[in-house]
Amino acid sequence: MARKKQHPVSVEEARQVGALLRSLRRAAGFRAVHEVAARPGCPAASQTIYAYERGGLVPSLPQFLDLVEFYALRTELGPEAKPEEDLRAQAVAAVIASLAMRCYNFTEAMRLIAQLQSPPAPKRRRD
16 A cells, blocks of 8 residues: 655644653653663664654654653653652653644544444334
8 A cells, every 4th residue: 555645734733842841751761862862772863853852853653652652661760850749640641642642643543534434333122
């Protein structure tokens, strides 16, 4: 199947995605992008993370989720990190916020799922 051209992402949504990622990076205790990019297993290069956070690039949903998971679960936190429970809650909020954005098409996917589901069977009357 041929890939469809993606809808253009608005500048506002690109900035919102970047703000979510920047906020999570800082919550994980990393003041600068180069600090996190130098960590083993970081899923993106520092230039890519800078571009995401500035809104110049928008990560795909899997890329976004990979960074969120890295910040919240897969790296040793920085010295100024929020408590782990707070960081995880912020990561959940970031994922939920991203799924509501048009650039990730989640709402359209949910609408299609609802259309594809069979209507409920009529209830039988017991006599």
